[in-house]
Amino acid sequence: MAEATEQHAGTRRRSGDPWPPVRTGVGAWWRDHLRIARETVHFVSARLGTSLLVWLLVGIALALPAGLYLIERNLSGMTAAWEGRPGLTAYFELGANEQQIRAVVDVLEKDRAVADVSVTSPDQALAEFRRYTDLADALDLLESNPLPASLKATLAPGVETAVLDPLLDRVGSLPGVAEVVLEKTWLERVSDISSVVSRLGVILGLLFGTGALLVTATSVRLAIEARLEELKVLKLIGATERQMRRPFLYFGAFYGLGGGLLAAMLISLCLLIVEAPLSNLLGSYDQELHLAGFDAVFLGGLLTIGALLGVLGALVAARQRINDLEIL
Amino acid sequence: MAQIEFHGVTKRFDSGQEALVNVDVSFAEGSMAFLTGHSGAGKSTFLKLLLCLDQPSRGQILVNGVNVTRMNGRRLAHYRQHLGAVFQDHHLLGHRSVFDNVSLPLRITGMKEKDIARRVRAALSRVGLLEKERLYPRYLSTGEQQRVGIARAVVNRPKILLADEPTGNLDPELSRDIMKLFEQFNQVGTTVIVASHDRDLIESMGLRIIELDQGAVIRDGVNTRLDPPVREDADG
Numbered sequence: 166m167a168e169a170t171e172q173h174a175g176t177r178r179r180s181g182d183p184w185p186p187v188r189t190g191v192g193a194w195w196r197d198h199l200r201i202a203r204e205t206v207h208f209v210s211a212r213l214g215t216s217l218l219v220w221l222l223v224g225i226a227l228a229l230p231a232g233l234y235l236i237e238r239n240l241s242g243m244t245a246a247w248e249g250r251p252g253l254t255a256y257f258e259l260g261a262n263e264q265q266i267r268a269v270v271d272v273l274e275k276d277r278a279v280a281d282v283s284v285t286s287p288d289q290a291l292a293e294f295r296r297y298t299d300l301a302d303a304l305d306l307l308e309s310n311p312l313p314a315s316l317k318a319t320l321a322p323g324v325e326t327a328v329l330d331p332l333l334d335r336v337g338s339l340p341g342v343a344e345v346v347l348e349k350t351w352l353e354r355v356s357d358i359s360s361v362v363s364r365l366g367v368i369l370g371l372l373f374g375t376g377a378l379l380v381t382a383t384s385v386r387l388a389i390e391a392r393l394e395e396l397k398v399l400k401l402i403g404a405t406e407r408q409m410r411r412p413f414l415y416f417g418a419f420y421g422l423g424g425g426l427l428a429a430m431l432i433s434l435c436l437l438i439v440e441a442p443l444s445n446l447l448g449s450y451d452q453e454l455h456l457a458g459f460d461a462v463f464l465g466g467l468l469t470i471g472a473l474l475g476v477l478g479a480l481v482a483a484r485q486r487i488n489d490l491e492i493l
Numbered sequence: 494m495a496q497i498e499f500h501g502v503t504k505r506f507d508s509g510q511e512a513l514v515n516v517d518v519s520f521a522e523g524s525m526a527f528l529t530g531h532s533g534a535g536k537s538t539f540l541k542l543l544l545c546l547d548q549p550s551r552g553q554i555l556v557n558g559v560n561v562t563r564m565n566g567r568r569l570a571h572y573r574q575h576l577g578a579v580f581q582d583h584h585l586l587g588h589r590s591v592f593d594n595v596s597l598p599l600r601i602t603g604m605k606e607k608d609i610a611r612r613v614r615a616a617l618s619r620v621g622l623l624e625k626e627r628l629y630p631r632y633l634s635t636g637e638q639q640r641v642g643i644a645r646a647v648v649n650r651p652k653i654l655l656a657d658e659p660t661g662n663l664d665p666e667l668s669r670d671i672m673k674l675f676e677q678f679n680q681v682g683t684t685v686i687v688a689s690h691d692r693d694l695i696e697s698m699g700l701r702i703i704e705l706d707q708g709a710v711i712r713d714g715v716n717t718r719l720d721p722p723v724r725e726d727a728d729g
């Protein structure tokens with residue numbers, strides 16, 4: 166066969182390519198895309214019920230991991246915001262005197278793990294108590310101030326709470342100190358939860374991303390079956406494989422984009438529902454409800470990922486079906 | 494040099510069935526020929542191989558001096574854009590109008606709408622269906638549907654026009670009209686190959702006839718009377 170081709174190569178060179186592509190000038194590529202985009206919209210809107218179902222399926226598949234991503238981001242945002250605040254609080258005995266308090270402050274200020282120390286005197290504590298509670302009148306009945314002095318030490322950034330144990334022991338054994346409390350439990354819990362959520366998000370993201378891909382692949386597969394006759398004709402009249410695949414990639418992108426949009430709607434619906442109880446919860450920890458991450462970048466990412474998954478699913482479906490197309 | 498050359502072409506399917514056996518034929522540019530033979534003789538396989546919808550098991554097919562049997566991708570697509578093909582079950586798309594069906598080969602080349610309209614109307618007027626361009630195929634008679642299929646095959650002005658049993662469903666009168674139509678396209682320089690088992694019809698045309706039997710060429714020549722088996726030299 167090779168010889169024969171070579172044998173005629175001279176002829177070919179003289180006359181050029183015997184079957185040059187039909188040249189229709191610049192804009193041909195755009196016209197083809199425009200035509201297919203139009204036909205896609207037409208095809209999808211003609212099967213609105215099916216399309217909506219696909220969007221919903223893809224949307225749910227995308228909403229779960231995306232929602233977890235948001236939760237994870239906000240949890241880690243919370244721990245980051247609290248980073249300057251963890252510290253230890255020492256409560257003094259009721260009769261503790263100035264010197265005893267000074268001695269504790271000295272010990273803490275010399276320690277490199279401690280960034281800042283502030284003392285709350287019994288009077289200040291009482292004033293604060295009056296400000297925050299309705300029990301102030303009850304306090305007036307008491308002869309003396311029942312509140313002890315206390316101090317709060319803020320830890321230097323990056324200090325591991327584990328290395329503080331010796332310091333805690335030492336401060337706790339100083340005269341006049343009633344109790345030393347390390348405020349770490351909440352934080353550790355939040356950071357544990359956030360790393361669990363983040364891993365869960367990755368796993369669910371993979372699982373549900375695959376699900377979204379399969380849903381679009383299946384829907385595109387159905388669309389291909391519905392247009393099999395057309396594909397045969399297209400192949401016969403000399404459409405390139407790329408051209409034959411193109412409408413289905415548009416379907417995939419369309420399904421994926423719609424899915425991304427639906428996912429965004431599902432997430433914002435969830436946010437609306439949990440907003441009130443969540444802000445109550447956070448309020449009790451002195452945190453304001455400020456949801457990070459549900460922004461234009463997040464939405465853009467969601468739509469992009471949706472479209473990409475859709476196109477990928479369509480590629481998978483179209484490749485195998487178009488390749489083994491039987492004509493005649 | 495002939496435009497189309499089959500050199501020792503054999504097609505054996507996985508089932509072991511041999512649809513073509515060592516076929517050597519050639520077609521000059523601008524010629525017209527009929528392929529005939531009983532059902533299962535290998536006529537469709539012949540055209541399928543020429544359209545590169547399947548590959549021969551052995552041998553080669555040269556078109557304009559190029560072996561087309563191992564082409565793929567874009568090159569194959571461009572090759573097909575220079576061919577026209579008509580079938581018995583015409584493969585018209587039911588959800589597209591006559592105009593849209595005929596315009597399809599032009600659309601995939603990205604031609605401008607204005608040029609498409611001009612070419613489609615020219616093709617439709619050649620087959621006498623200009624006034625039906627807005628209709629859907631199901632509202633046309635079988636003969637008209639076949640003519641729409643022919644218009645689609647010629648709309649991109651192919652150098653080679655292939656037809657597989659184009660008159661299969663038609664009564665003799667209409668069949669004759671269709672064959673005359675192919676002859677007209679041949680007269681303006683298109684190479685035309687028509688597969689048909691309708692002996693009476695093709696014999697009456699007075700053109701070259703290639704007869705296949707169990708995949709082998711048993712007759713090739715300009716002949717109006719096929720009944721006596723004569724030995725033949727295949728010079729076209």
Ligand SMILES: Nc1ncnc2c1ncn2[C@@H]1O[C@H](COP(=O)(O)OP(=O)(O)O)[C@@H](O)[C@H]1O
Binds near residue numbers: 510511533536537539
């Ligand atoms: N895809 C296929 N697989 C196996 N056998 C086939 C296939 N296509 C055609 N054949 C066989 O090849 C022979 C020639 O078929 P075909 O070319 O369609 O004949 P014709 O068009 O002359 O009726 C027949 O025996 C048919 O059964």
Ligand SMILES: [Mg+2]
Binds near residue numbers: 536537657
């Ligand atoms: Mg046949």
